[in-house]
Amino acid sequence: MEFKSHKVIVDSENPFKNDRLNRQPHVDNFSTLLENISSPIVLSVNAPWGQGKTTFLEMLHAQLAIKEHNSIYFSAWETDFASDPLQAFLGEINESIETLINGDEEKNKAWETTKKAGSHILRKGLPALIKVGTAGILDAEKIIEDESSKVMEGLTKDFLSEYTKNKEAISQFKSGVSKVLSNEGSPSTRLFIFIDELDRCRPTYAIELLERIKHLLDIEGLVFVLAMDKVQLSHSVKGIYGDKFEAIGYLRRFIDIEYTLPESDLDAFIDQLYINFGFNDFFQKRMQYQEFQYDKDHLKDTFKLLANAKKLSLREVEQLFAKINLVIQSTAENIYLYPSLLAFLIIAKEYHYDNYNDYINKGDTPEKLISDLYAMIPLSELLGSHSCALVESYLIGAKYDDYNNTVGDSLKRHEDIENDESSSKEQKRYSDKIVQISTSFSGFRNSISLDSLKQRIEMVESFQFSS
Incomplete structure (x- = not known):
């Protein structure tokens, strides 16, 4: 797997041979x-x-x-x-x-x-x-x-x-x-x-x-x-x-x-980075495990959603991908990665550090990071987004276990929406998905190892990324 994405080589005889962005x-x-x-x-x-x-x-x-x-x-x-x-x-x-x-x-x-x-x-x-x-x-x-x-x-x-x-x-x-x-x-x-x-x-x-x-x-x-x-x-x-x-x-x-210069096609750029960093090969090896069947798509879809919402530059996207790459390279193929949560936390650490730090290090409830997610994505888009549902569910689920329940009011809010007759079908459908996924992590065997994910993300800070 590549450590970094290489500069686009412009062939003097065929300038558009490596045109990633349809320029x-x-x-x-x-x-x-x-x-x-x-x-x-x-x-x-x-x-x-x-x-x-x-x-x-x-x-x-x-x-x-x-x-x-x-x-x-x-x-x-x-x-x-x-x-x-x-x-x-x-x-x-x-x-x-x-x-x-x-x-x-x-x-x-x-x-x-x-x-x-x-x-x-x-x-x-x-x-x-x-x-x-x-x-x-x-x-x-x-x-x-x-x-x-x-x-x-x-x-x-x-x-x-x-x-x-x-x-x-x-x-x-x-x-x-x-x-x-x-x-x-x-x-x-x-x-x-x-x-x-x-x-x-x-x-x-x-x-x-x-x-x-x-x-x-x-x-x-x-x-x-x-x-x-x-x-x-x-x-x-x-x-x-x-x-x-x-x-x-x-x-x-x-x-x-x-x-x-016209705005870049971030989706096409991210697709190319997947190839450049060798992510396709990594996730292909994980396909042998039933639980990881959709990891590849979950990471890509979530990252595309967040990158477009925050209007990240190509270079910012590339640097964030390099950080995700380090986390992936330090993860065995049979270990849970929770790619949607990983993508969100990497971005949150970069652009919403205080809320990230309170959540990951100080036992804070997920509400502040969930608010950051809602601030990024318009509600009409969020309610129909499976990627948003995964991110929010994992943020809650990582704090939801029998020994250290620190979900705050984030789960109850969705339970209330489910039971509220005035809620729209879209709201109920989204909240129902959040409740089902979040509560599935209850118990030691099913819990999300936030400490393990944190260690891999924090390890990235030991490396410097040139602009």
Whole structure:
């Protein structure tokens, strides 16, 4: 069984080979838009953390490459160690630009001019920043020689040439890029540049990158596509300019068109995770025991219900699955797992910790966790949900035995509904199911071993899960 789900691999020749979430129609539509849109332009792909922006961009990048468009993929987060985003950007795209030049002497000269101009722009900003940061103790020129030249090595021999006016350098920079993209008698060559994980960067780096794109790379032929969590990035902006700063409006200055990534099909994603983690194999082995015949479906159905109700991101779902996976791997195939209860408790521990802790560690009655369940699922849906009935029944049943009955009023409430003539058929049917399942756990042989389940769940906290 796998410990973690692996990153989606986007095949450069078949981008949708591993498409878990049916992204192809959205990628096809977006790529058609890019092919027909005028430049220069900056588009953003906006979605919360963990919703698949990187995979979407990688598919889009591969799709355009298959159509023989010039495109570059640039991970901002992987390069935010650089002093200036322009420095990292030139370093990352240098190799790709060579294919555009294709031996053209004039374009090659233009690109060399661009790199020199970029060096001058960098050189103007770096010394001041370094002197401020070190109170003038360090020699800025020496640092530039030692550090910046390493990053820019191979791009230009004139990185530390004499300082020229910044305005002239910017003009030369733009002119050089334009010449590289130019086609005599035809529109400029399109160059699609995908910038990913902007919201994960250092706040100053992310803002500087946006500034560079807006002021230095506003050039005919360039089409930028930025993947970002706009809300998270706005927090970064406020971290620099203050809480009262109108961050969303500030970000709009840099973006011409904003595209919101459609919500993911969580059910399809969970089905795929079942395969990735090897859950199907685990539950298949348990099928030999009559009591475990429905464990596979109970876990999947309950988790789908709760994940959709809480609108969890893909990454949150994946991390919760990794925790469930650890519990499963520590459970023998002939041991009761109570998968519906397991799924609920894992989620409750993550998002309703106080109520989870009171229930699992302090002998509390189930009412508070049951209230959390009812808050997640609309009553009309809950009354018809077998998964909800299982979760509520197990929460009650785990506290219902002959020696330590701590169910509180949770069971009596359903008994009253059964006997109340004013109750609807749906309410009576649901409550009847709760009473039957909950009371079936009475007695030592039939009781739910909450301590055993707790130990496996608590064991998960000894492991760290990367985001």
